[in-house]
Amino acid sequence: MEKGIRISDLLGNEAKWLGKRVIVQGWVKTRRDSKAGVGFIELNDGSSLKGLQVITESGGGEYGAVLAKITTGSAILAEGVVSESPGKGQSIELRAERLHLYGGADPATYPLQKKRHSFEYLRQIGHLRPRTNTIGAAARVRSRLSFAIHQFFQERGFHYIHTPIITASDCEGAGEVFRVTTLDPARPCGEGAEDPYRGDFFAKPAFLTVSGQLQAEIYALALGKVYTFGPTFRAENSNTSRHLAEFWMVEPEMAFHDLDDNLETALAFIKYLAAAALRECPEEVEFFSRFIDPELEKRLHNAAESSFEVITYTEAVDILKKSGEPFEFPVEWGGDLQAEHERYITEKVFGKPVGIVNFPRTLKPFYMRVNEDEKTVAAMDILVPGTGEIIGGSQREERLDVLLEQMRLKGVARDDYRWYIELREFGSAPHSGFGLGFERLVQFVTGIPNIREVIPFPRTPGHAEF
C-alpha cells in the first residue's frame, strides 16, 4: 500500500492509481451525506486546487464514530481503494475503508464557510486563508514562479548573490526607509552627545535595504552576471493595491551590458515567466481566469508569445498629451508617470507589455547613466497590462567624472559611497540591471487585484499581523 500520496499525484496519474489501495491526508473542504447513507467528502491536501472525492459508507463501530465527528475544516486521514467515479466532475474517487480524525473543526465557529468570503475578511484570518482556493492557488503560483526565476538565470550563467538586508547605504538617497537600531526610543542614549549613534549597534545609521542593486553591482563587476532575489523594505506611507512595506525583488546586474541588452534580458525574462506560468500552473491559471480576471489567459499568451513595444519617455508623454483622456494627474515632460498613465499606455494604447526608456535626468537617481543629450538617463521601466510598472532598471553610470558630477548635482555625499566610486576607479566597465517586483509579477500572472493577496503575510501601514 502506498502511504503519503499527494492528491495532485492521484489526479494527474489516474490510470496508474486505479484499483490501488492508498492513504491520503488533508483537510475537509465540504461534506455531504445522501439519504442512502453514502457520504461525499471533498478532501484537499494543498497539492492542487482540485480535491479528491472520498466516499464513505454509514456504519457502526470505530469507523462510524470517526465519521460522525468529521466536519468542514477537519484534518483527516482516509485509506481505501482508488475507484472509477460514476459521478460528474471527477473521474476517480477514493472508497474509504478506514478513517482517522487528526483534528476536528467546530462548524459553529470555523471561520471558513462554504460561501465566498471577501478578501478583506480573509486578511483578518491570515492563519486560515491559505486553505481557500484563491489564496492556496496564489501560494502555489508564487512557489513555482520563484523556481522559474532561478531557472531563467541559472540557465543563462548568472550567479545568485545574497546581498545584505541590513545596510548603511540608502540606495535611492530617498526617504522611505526603515531604521535598524538597538536604541530604545524611550531612553535615547547619547542624546545631546556629539555622536547620537555612539551607543547604537552599528555605531552609525543603519536601515533595512530598499534594493540590493548597489551591492549587486560590486559582484557584477567581478562575476559578470549576477542576480539577487530577496526581501526588500520600503516605508511607503501609501495604501495602494500594488505597494507593500515588505516585498520581494529580483535584481539581475550584468557587466558589459548596455541599456538595449538590459531591455532584451528583461523582456525575455517576462516572456519566460509568462510561459512558465501557463505551462506549470495550468490549473491555477484556468481558475483565476474563471473567477478573478477573464482576460488573464489572453494576457499571459500575449506576453509569452508576442513581441513587446518599446518607446521613449518623450514619446510616452506625447501619446498621453494627445490622448484627450481626463487623467487625474496632468502630464508634462519632466514629470513622473503616474499609475493611471502607465496603465493607459500598456492597456489602451498597446494592449501588451511596454518598455519605456530614457527618462528625464532630474527624475532619476544619481547612478543612472547620463545620455548624450545630457537631459535624459538610460533608464527603463517595463509596464504590463493590469499591473502597470513591474520592472524598473537602467544602465549604470560607469564614467568616474560623470558619476561625481551626478552626485554633486543630487547632493549625494561622496564619503558615503567611497566604495561605489572606487568601482569606477578600478576596472570600471559598462553595466546594467533592473529590479522586478515579485509580488507585482504574481499579480500579473494571477490577475489578483490587490497585492495583499499574493504574499502570505502582507505588511502595510498599520498592519504587521501574523
Ligand code: ATP
Ligand atoms: P512605483 O513607482 O510603482 O512605486 P518604483 O519606481 O518605486 O515603483 P523601483 O524602485 O524601480 O520601483 O523598484 C523596482 C520594482 O519593484 C518596481 O518596478 C516594482 O515592481 C517593485 N516595487 C517597488 N516598490 C514596491 C512596493 N512598495 N511594493 C511592491 N513592489 C514594489
Ligand code: MN
Ligand atoms: Mn515607489
